[in-house]
Amino acid sequence: MKLIQLNGQSGGGQMLRTALSLAMVTGQPFRMTHIRGQRSKPGLMRQHLTCVKAAVEISQGTADGAELGSTELVFRAGEIQSGDYEFAIGTAGSTTLLLQTLLPALWTAKGKSTLRLSGGTHNPLAPPFDFVEQVFLPAMKKFGAEATIRLVETGFAPTGGGILEAGISPTAGLGKVNFTEQGELQATSLRVISRQVSDSVASRLMDAVGKAWTCEKRKIEHRDEGPGQGLIGYAEAHFANGCEMVSGCGERGQSAEKIGHRMGKSMATFMNTRAAVGRHLADQLLLPMALAGGGEITTTAPDAHVPTNVSIIEKFLPVKFSIEDEDGGLFRISC
Template sequence: MTKSTPILQISGESGGGQLLRSSLSLSLVTGRPFRMINIRGKRPKPGLMRQHLTCVKAAAEVGDACVDGAELGSVELVFRPGKIVGGDYSFAIGSGGSTTLVLQTLLPALLHAEKSSTVRIEGGTHNPMAPPYEFIEHCYLPMLWSMGVDAKAKLEQVGFMQAGGGVITAEIWPVKQWKKFELTERGAAVETFGRVLHAHLPSDIAQREIMTASALLEWPAHHIELRYARESIGPGNAVFLGARFANVCEITSGIAQLGKSSEAVATGAAKGLRSYLASSAPVGVHLADQLLLPMALAGGGVFHTVAISDHTRTNMALIEQFLPVKFAVEEPAPGVKSITCR
């Protein structure tokens, strides 16, 4: 792209942080500058929060970008990307904001660098409204591997929402050749599994979660592992429930929050997995949203998912603005949605 490349105008009112993160990734990969107004306009606290600001600054660093409006609370941002540079990077959110969302912002860009990269991100590793580390490891990255991506991640230290202090690291190699993505069947069932991650809180909280989730899923209580995250600098608790198939893995989660009972945390995660298992579609609703951008970069593909969220529709429309692709949604069977990218 040249200096005369027109700047893309984007309204961030309805997309939340996802719209900003996808815009940053796509801008870096395509070289297309953008202006986003009304950032997170429908949120109770509009504008850039710490984790969004970290995404912006991190994207600017790996892509040698010029940025206007990169400040806490800013509701308008202008981002002009330069050349993506591979290397060793370290970013600290400065709060318990999500490290996994920062990683997902940088990953597409660093796949297009000329050399490999290592990334260290400090903040929250297990947050409400964000994929927990286990989701990245077991659900997200394996899908990217099938598209020709060579990347791996590691949980160095657990960090919960308020205190932060968690660390994830990643190694990313330039993609040699993208492969089109196709996932329409789960394949044979392999296993179900569960874990409660627990730090510096009364142990009965974890026990109540295990009993609630196992009852709803009709699992024996010992099927859900209890792990004490004593390395966490602050208190926290997270429930993960998973189902692994030959072609895909799905994890649903619940993160403890002030004012939310143990039973409510576990019930949300258990109902999520139960809903997924009741469908035949391989891709869960959150993973569907996260696969759109890599699938488009890979030149297209198709997958079946359980439902289409507003996030997913907004993300599809945004990707079509940056890349020469079109998404189509069909319903090949009751309760199954097919997303095709051409």
């Protein structure tokens, strides 16, 4: 079968993860060159390499160029095998991004599967565990795809050491779903999860969120002693048709006030536009929409991941996306 030619120069690891998912589901091989070409450290990092090796194992496939730092990869998938799998990233790289890479393939398997993934579970540049559990997976259930996840150990960046477990049930196929109406607001809350970080830091973060967005409940949750200290805040809004969750991770050089302000502003923008899904979920729904054969979502201003993700999807599947600016900060993405 002819290789699909992909250029990863303009994007990051998401382009590779989307290509791996689609190659496993469709059986079409690909060659990606200039992987993460514009990053300060181009090529495959450990978290990307783990995704490749996991895809090889689950699909009984092959990967040429599967080495740290490699900027070119040729991947060929075989037949998807259900089973019990365990993958360790070896750093604080995101376990949730690894999970999202493998889910589309395991949903097409003939039997149930389990995953035990170790690495980071609460990362600044990836969907944290709580987002996947409370926002992403409920959205996927509407497509007809089900999975459950359990947090065994919290792994904050940069230490990692986190563990999540997942159970995946096969599905006969994804159904078309439209996410266009926000629905009536039912509840709002603000949580901060911390380990070995002063409550004063969490309080400062929550106070900063409150200056841009008000909510009903505030809570600080403490994690038991574990691998490394860390902190993450969640601003949550539950609607009749779904949930939006904006997160902010504690990072070196980032004040609690700055993180909280960014969170509050993002949530206020989302609620003011009356979008059905947040910008991060919107990016994550592109692939299932395409696999379902169509769909429509309303969201806030899409981030840079959307056009690069779309460019990969349209190479593998006979679909076309459109992105329309409907004014007032609301965008409509159709497949």
